[in-house]
Amino acid sequence: MSTPHPDSPPIRPEFRNIHALRDLPSYRLPPAGWVSILHRVSGALMFVFLPFIIWMFDTSISSEYSFARFNSAFNNGLWFLPAAVVKLVTLALIWAYLHHLIAGLRHVYMDVNHAVSKEFGRSSALFTLALSLTLTAVLGAKLFGLY
C-alpha cells in the first residue's frame, strides 16, 4: 500500500470483525445490553452444568441415603472438590437461574405487550439486574450459612 499524499483526507477507520480481547473490553453497554449478554452467559452456564443439576435432583430425591450424600457435598465436598467450590458453583447456578428467569419474563412481557419504548427497555433492564443480584445475595447468604 502506498503512503497517502499529505493533502489527502485522513484514512477513515475500518470496522470489520469484532476482536474479542481487543475490542470487547472497550465497549460500554447500556443496561439492556448487559441483561442481553448475561442472558446468554447464564444460559450457557446452566447448559454446561446440567449434569450437576440433575445430580442434585437425583441425590436429593432418590432416597434418605442419597439425600445424606447430597447434604454431605455441601458440608464435606464432592469427589475431589472441597465444599466451598461446590457452594460457589451452586451460587453461580442460582444467579444464572434467577437472571435467566427474570430476563426471560421481561422478554415475554415485551412480546405480549409490545412495550418496546426506549425508556421501558432501560428501566426493566435495571430492574432485572437489581432483582436477580439481590435475590442471589439473599440465597447466597443462606447457602453459605450466614443466617
Add this chain to the structure above:
Amino acid sequence: MSVNFGSKRIVVGAHYGLRDWLAQRVTATLMALFTAVVLLHVIFSRGPIGYATWAGIFVPQWMKALTFAVILALVYHVWVGMRDIWMDYIKPLGLRLSLQVATIVWLVACAGWAIQVLWRV
C-alpha cells in the same frame, strides 16, 4: 430466495425462525409455571425441609406428568439457545455441525437421566 438445494444446501442453521422463537417462549412459560409450583410447595411446607417433604413434592402423578413435560420443554429450549450460540460464534461448518450434534446427544442423555430419576420417587 437464495438457492438452498443440491450442493448449495445449507446443512446447519435454523431456517424456521418463527416456530422456534414461539417454542422457546412456550417452553419458557411452562418452566416458569413449574418453578412457581415447586416454590409454593417449599414456601408453604411446615418446618425444616427434609428428605420426606422435598421428595414428597414429586410423588403425585400430576406432578410427575408436569415435571416430565418440563424436562422435555427444557431440552427443546436449551437446544434452540445453544444452537443460536453455535450459529453466532462458530463459523467453520464441520465444527458447528459437530457441536450441534454433540449438544443434541448431551441433552437427550441428560433428559433420559432426569426422567429415570423422576420415576424413582
